Amino acid sequence: MKRIALLLATFLLAGCAAAPAQPAPAGTEQRVFNDTDVMFSQMMAAHHSQALEMVRLARTKAAREDVRTLAAAIDATETDELKTMQVWLESWGQPPNADASAHAGHGGAHGANPDDIKALRAATGADFETKFLNLLIAHQHNAIEIARMETGSGVNPGALDLAKRIDESRTAEIQQMLRYLNQPA
Template identity: 85%
Template sequence: MKRFALLLAAFLLAGCAAAPAQPAPAGTEQRVFNDTDVMFSQMMVAHHSQALEMVRLARTKAVREDIRTLAAAIDVTETDELKTMQVWLGAWGQPSAADPSAHAAHGGAHGTSPDDIKALGATSGTEFETKFLNMLIAHQHNAIEIARMETGTGVNPGALDLARRIDESRTAEIQQMLRYLNAPS
């Protein structure tokens, strides 16, 4: 049963990556965007970069296979989403904001600090897994908040679709990670 749940989680997460939001051909919907679409994409580029740092640590630091599998699925999904948002920003003539606090004045969600990621990298085994899961739960919750900002006032069809998928997939990831935290070792 545990193996089935693990395979199902990997399948569902991989499914999110299999249907990336693609920018429209030049001259169509990619010209339709507003400040919220730009802010969403810039904030998520920085946010995804932090998540990728964390999940890539799990390749060698996590003991449990289910945690390594979840991290690998998140890596694939967020790498694809990151590339898509960078393409949009380029098409819109907007920079990819590297600083997660760049939009703090607009209600931007805080990111995970470089010191926190460094401290995570200094742990291993079950200590790593517990810290990793707790950090990633908080991090993915922030992604949901950013996505909901986009669905509230964004106008770009691709960005709105991606925001909805981020909301759904990150909510599922959080539920899965909470189960991992509550599972006996």
């Protein structure tokens, strides 16, 4: 059963890792962007940085191999996506992150509470896994919300494609993590 879960984790996340987001060739779609594309990239870059901190903890602290495998896959995917968004922001002449209050009208930064991250760092064993999975489920739900904001009014083809893939992959990750929470360790 563990082997099937491990294969399922790899399969679900392979689509994200197999087709990494890439910046468009210079002089093409990078010139087409609006405020929503910039906000999406800035908010999602900050969001990814926080997720990377959590999954890197899980890669060493999680007791179950399937949870560590999921964390490793998320790390690879979100590292690649983060680099892509940073390239876009630079090519658009935009700062990599905006003032914390800049996106307050859109629900803020959609990140995890720093106290929750601190508690996660202190947790061990089964307690760590439960906290990690619950925190990451909420975090990935917020990523879906940010992605849907982009698909609702963004114009950059690359950002729209990334947002669609984030919506699909994070939805699959949430379903997988919910199954992990309902499985005995």
